[in-house]
Amino acid sequence: MNKKLWEASPTVKNKSNLFRYEKFLVKHYKYKFSKKFNKLLKWSNDNPSNFWSSVWDFTGVKGQKKFKFKYTKNLINSRFLIGSKLNFAENLLSKNDNTKAITFISENGFKEIRTWKQLNINTSKIIEFFKKIKIKKKDRIAAYLPNIIETVESFIATSSIGGIWSSCSPDFGVNGVIERFAQINPKLLIICDRYYYNGKEINILERLPLILEKIKSIKSIILVNYPGKNNLKFNKIKGVKIFYWKDIKKIKPKTIIFKKFDFDQELAILYSSGTTGKPKCICHRAGGVLLQHLKEHQLHCEISPGDNVFYFTTCGWMMWNWLVSSLASKASIVLFDGSPLYKKDDLLIKIANRENITLFGISAKYIDSLKKLNLSLIKKYKLKKLKTICSTGSPLSEDGFRYIYKKIKKNVHVASISGGTDIVSCFVLGNIYSPVISGQIQNNGLGMNTDIFNDKGRSIRNQKGELVCKSSFPSMPKKFWNDKNNLKYKNAYFKKFKGVWHHGDYAERKNSDGYIIYGRSDATLNPGGVRLGTSEIYSVVEKFKEVKDSIVVGQSWDNDIRILLFIVLNNTNSFDQNLVEKIKKKIRIEASPRHVPSKIIKVMDIPRTKNGKIVELAVKNIIEGNKIKNIQALANPEALKEYKNLKELKI
Numbered sequence: 152m153n154k155k156l157w158e159a160s161p162t163v164k165n166k167s168n169l170f171r172y173e174k175f176l177v178k179h180y181k182y183k184f185s186k187k188f189n190k191l192l193k194w195s196n197d198n199p200s201n202f203w204s205s206v207w208d209f210t211g212v213k214g215q216k217k218f219k220f221k222y223t224k225n226l227i228n229s230r231f232l233i234g235s236k237l238n239f240a241e242n243l244l245s246k247n248d249n250t251k252a253i254t255f256i257s258e259n260g261f262k263e264i265r266t267w268k269q270l271n272i273n274t275s276k277i278i279e280f281f282k283k284i285k286i287k288k289k290d291r292i293a294a295y296l297p298n299i300i301e302t303v304e305s306f307i308a309t310s311s312i313g314g315i316w317s318s319c320s321p322d323f324g325v326n327g328v329i330e331r332f333a334q335i336n337p338k339l340l341i342i343c344d345r346y347y348y349n350g351k352e353i354n355i356l357e358r359l360p361l362i363l364e365k366i367k368s369i370k371s372i373i374l375v376n377y378p379g380k381n382n383l384k385f386n387k388i389k390g391v392k393i394f395y396w397k398d399i400k401k402i403k404p405k406t407i408i409f410k411k412f413d414f415d416q417e418l419a420i421l422y423s424s425g426t427t428g429k430p431k432c433i434c435h436r437a438g439g440v441l442l443q444h445l446k447e448h449q450l451h452c453e454i455s456p457g458d459n460v461f462y463f464t465t466c467g468w469m470m471w472n473w474l475v476s477s478l479a480s481k482a483s484i485v486l487f488d489g490s491p492l493y494k495k496d497d498l499l500i501k502i503a504n505r506e507n508i509t510l511f512g513i514s515a516k517y518i519d520s521l522k523k524l525n526l527s528l529i530k531k532y533k534l535k536k537l538k539t540i541c542s543t544g545s546p547l548s549e550d551g552f553r554y555i556y557k558k559i560k561k562n563v564h565v566a567s568i569s570g571g572t573d574i575v576s577c578f579v580l581g582n583i584y585s586p587v588i589s590g591q592i593q594n595n596g597l598g599m600n601t602d603i604f605n606d607k608g609r610s611i612r613n614q615k616g617e618l619v620c621k622s623s624f625p626s627m628p629k630k631f632w633n634d635k636n637n638l639k640y641k642n643a644y645f646k647k648f649k650g651v652w653h654h655g656d657y658a659e660r661k662n663s664d665g666y667i668i669y670g671r672s673d674a675t676l677n678p679g680g681v682r683l684g685t686s687e688i689y690s691v692v693e694k695f696k697e698v699k700d701s702i703v704v705g706q707s708w709d710n711d712i713r714i715l716l717f718i719v720l721n722n723t724n725s726f727d728q729n730l731v732e733k734i735k736k737k738i739r740i741e742a743s744p745r746h747v748p749s750k751i752i753k754v755m756d757i758p759r760t761k762n763g764k765i766v767e768l769a770v771k772n773i774i775e776g777n778k779i780k781n782i783q784a785l786a787n788p789e790a791l792k793e794y795k796n797l798k799e800l801k802i
Contacts, residue, residue: 158586188584210445229623236411239437240311258489261379275404277308288313293337317420320465325358327783336368344383349490414438432632439625443576444476456481462512504532514544548690549590591665618656674767697724704771716748726753756790
């Protein structure tokens with residue numbers, strides 16, 4: 152049985168948002184108080200209308216609520232709080248005083264603070280500018296920006312007028328940007344002049360002429376200069392109006408009149424990774440995203456007014472949207488832009504300590520990097536205010552869990568979370584009532600009827616299967632852009648199991664109610680017809696100090712599937728048969744004999760998406776001679792060349 156690593160004290164539980172929420176239900180919904188998460192979860196799934204209505208009331212959503220719901224067997228057609236009206240921006244601008252709302256920190260240490268009052272004023276100025284250039288409801292505003300305060304202000308201003316926001320981070324190359332934005336015909340592009348990564352300055356404006364050549368719908372551009380830097384020189388382009396951020400700052404602000412829009416008003420378009428074809432444009436609704444985020448922030452992550460929330464993310468990842476929504480809980484947010492290991496291996500931990508971070512969000516890969524560096528930070532940094540560490544992006548291994556408690560902080564809620572761009576939120580995540588068990592995500596999100604199915608569509612425990620959601624929920628996408636009759640939408644999630652959301656994660660639900668995610672279903676291995684999750688191999692390989700990075704795929708071979716493990720070595724280590732045998736032996740003991748790779752091959756790099764996720768399917772396709780449908784989705788597409796026609800794979 153997996154080890155219990157931490158549990159909140161009775162005092163902490165009794166002071167929690169979750170405890171107060173239960174008391175709220177007792178008072179307003181005749182709920183019987185229990186302080187047991189499973190009972191609360193069951194009630195939320197048995198009473199979805201009361202549950203989502205109660206989240207609106209408990210979290211204090213600003214708007215006009217109507218208690219009307221529609222549930223259908225075709226989950227796409229279900230509707231929540233029909234007729235309700237709100238303004239997303241009004242809820243994010245939850246304060247208007249001189250306390251800090253946003254802190255920006257770049258990798259080189261440049262720091263900038265925006266108070267709530269300044270945030271309101273700046274948002275007002277952008278709104279007035281939008282009116283001036285005739286931006287209206289449902290117009291698309293595209294942002295090609297780093298993770299800076301101006302990005303947040305632009306997003307809030309866009310949502311305030313009912314515009315539709317869509318962003319790509321500057322690490323997306325020009326073709327990746329065109330491929331995404333060209334599908335949605337934006338009227339306005341907001342672009343930064345440059346960004347920095349690991350000490351290198353990268354000019355973004357050089358890419359602008361080609362973007363404008365390919366996306367004819369863009370009529371206006373706003374140029375933003377990187378914080379703390381002067382404007383880069385830029386040659387004007389015919390047929391497009393160019394405005395500068397410094398001129399917008401001169402606009403006289405007005406009191407913002409927040410027009411109330413429908414609960415299902417379009418908020419933002421996010422993009423699938425695009426590793427299997429052209430990126431899907433996933434259009435999300437304002438009310439559903441707000442309600443889901445308020446629930447996750449307050450009831451699962453215990454975010455409270457005055458907290459400082461940090462997530463290491465770019466503006467091209469859904470966790471950016473999740474982070475920004477923390478403002479609706481009257482918390483301040485901390486934005487970081489650049490390399491998390493620039494000049495200091497513990498740079499982000501240092502920031503967390505100095506900025507009194509209360510929720511520290513990172514990726515499992517980042518934790519693995521710290522562990523590989525053998526950093527012991529528990530004595531160096533007190534992290535006095537830190538209550539929660541969230542991890543997502545890939546499964547956090549048992550070793551990763553243990554490393555946090557042993558080397559970073561003992562008394563902290565480690566909440567591994569999992570969801571996706573598809574829902575801008577989580578299916579499974581943490582809660583303060585349940586214990587933290589090594590290697591496991593604690594439980595379902597409230598109101599999320601998540602389960603594991605076998606291939607026959609039956610619910611299973613303690614066995615690996617498909618992660619599904621059996622009921623509708625408010626942050627389901629409103630639609631895919633340019634998707635007639637919802638054909639792409641239906642094929643993406645409802646093809647495998649009728650009337651059930653099939654997410655595409657290979658996972659297991661334990662008797663503890665915790666979840667283990669083993670990777671994407673399309674990346675599972677099938678030697679001898681037995682499905683194996685790649686994460687079980689990664690969790691063993693990452694323990695080897697000699698190995699810097701790795702990727703596991705299955706190769707069709709001799710009427711079966713054989714497992715291939717590609718490894719990137721640390722500079723000081725050599726690749727030999729002794730290391731190969733050590734890795735195989737460890738996998739055999741700690742995973743199973745079935746998990747042992749047929750081949751272990753040294754490579755120089757591992758291909759990843761812009762969000763840092765390894766792309767097993769792209770490697771599988773390249774080694775089997777298949778065409779890679781969308782190489783622009785990769786951060787380092789050149790890495791794939793090494794996997795083509797490998798002599799080791801022909802024997």
